[in-house]
Amino acid sequence: MSGLSKSPWIIHYDASSCNGCDIEVLACLTPIFDVERLGVVNTGNPKHADIFLVTGAVNEQSRDVIRNIYNQMPEPKVVVAVGICASTGGIFRECYNISGGIDSVIPVDVYVPGCAARPEAIVDGVVQALGVLEQKHKDTQAAVSNMDNVLYLRAEKSDAPDILALQKTAGQCEAEVYNEENLPALQQTLGELQNDFDQAVFIKAVVNGKIIGSVRGQTRDDTALVSGISVHPYFQRHDIGRRLVEEVEKAFPNAKRFEAFTGQPNKRSLHLLGRAGYQEFKTEPFTPAITWVYLQKERQ
């Protein structure tokens, strides 16, 4: 028991809703529905929240806010799209400024359709979200207890969505280190990542069927470029990053030299590559805050 399902704290955000669904969300807190009897608290603070209730479709203005709130929520977390606009874009779907439902920006776990969604449906959606929350927690716990049995495998193209999600979770920690939101790893889309599979080799670290780490390698002449080392925040500091680098090196038996790069303030990944035997040979400024550091290693 984690108590997760007994104390769901909610943050509610209006992406571009007409306020119909928002009024219904707040109606859930009133004496008639009183969701507090289920332990629900409307926190208004992403760092305290477990469930992200979003109403309305995504437009240019709300996209960054949604992503920001989602990133600030501690794991495990669940997203509930309330109302048809949040679910699919609704009647605004074709508008020039609308990118679609909430799932066009962040992964959505529960969809509550309706225009406006009725309070009963919203309460039901929250209750279903609790199941998802509990499941996510169990998966992580099971993975943590199986830390010794990490499998390092060649990733398939079908793993791309999982790897993208991992890249974004891990990249977000990196963004905090750099204090820079526009990292290439965070900007990549699914399509771009799938295209990368044609040119690069991906290695995944798997625990209990869940991908917790990934790295990619690409050949250029005699050199293998190692990049995109991502490890899920829960599993960092367990030497998984170094093992991933080791595995990807094995995938290129003909390479004479390996090259990797990382950013200057990111001490953790510099340390990781240092332990894997890499040495710095070139730096290149990226933004005022970040300097890319290139590291290399000769095959022994």
Next chain:
Amino acid sequence: MNSWIRILIYLVAAPIVGGLLAGWDRRISARMQSRQGPPIRQPFYDVQKLWSKQNIVVRRSQNFYIGFFLLMVIFTGALFFGGSDLLLVIFALTLAAIFFVLGAYKASSPYSFIGAERELIQIMAYEPMVLLTAIGMYMVTKSFAVNDIANHPTLLVLALPGVFLGFLYTLEIKFRKSPFDLSCSHHAHQELVRGITTEFSGRTLALIEIAHWYENVFLLGWVYLFFASMPVLGVAMSLFVFVFVILVDNVFARLKWQTAIRSAWIVAAVFGFGNILVLSLLSAKPAIPAAPAAAIAQPAASRTVPAAAATPALNNANVIAQRN
């Protein structure tokens, strides 16, 4: 009862009692708003959940401060229930509050900053009255030691009605309830996001919750001290005060911080200081027999307080004895 046993009971029972009180608080509030309300054990579920959440930090040291906040709150309560010096208890309490503020300052977020600043203002608002309460209790019992105050044969509240009212006002601030929930937005007001606790998540937030439980039990213990000669009445009044604070919380809107600090100081000056002034005027006439009484009380006090605390406490006692 041995003071060590009392401390042990406090350490074990305070989080349980404090958590149940928090549960009742939410339940009673809900009933006052004609809602069903969460189960009584809800605060425990909350803490259990927070314990299994990811801990996101801006700076790692912010959690360190919160750990110390919890430690100091527990230390405060242990001193109090161990029957130690009331002044030392107040210093430890203030130190705890300061660590909480430092933790919030450490997380450089504007909401956290505003929360921290308002918490400091609240400390400024309640501190005079808390000190006057200790002084008032000394005036009646001639001792700062909680043991001596608790064993005093008369009902303290009869001699200190003004101080009691002032202390009640302080409790409204200490419990972070409306009209004084300035630093930490509970309930639905979210203009400060979550104020002082905005940047804390996961286990750290759970530690803050637990610290509040310890703190609340300690504060209600202090209410009990006013009625210590009649234990049943004391417990009943502690619970009544708790319900009263909840009622006030549900009845009042939030005050501006300027009003909060001004009103708190006026209450401290009128009720607290006025009460003490009257006491000192009344006890001024039999000044000659009162002096030896104080002299007897002092060694009794020094026996129970730790050696380090004895000196300032005695100095303070002398100052007040001279004033008498």
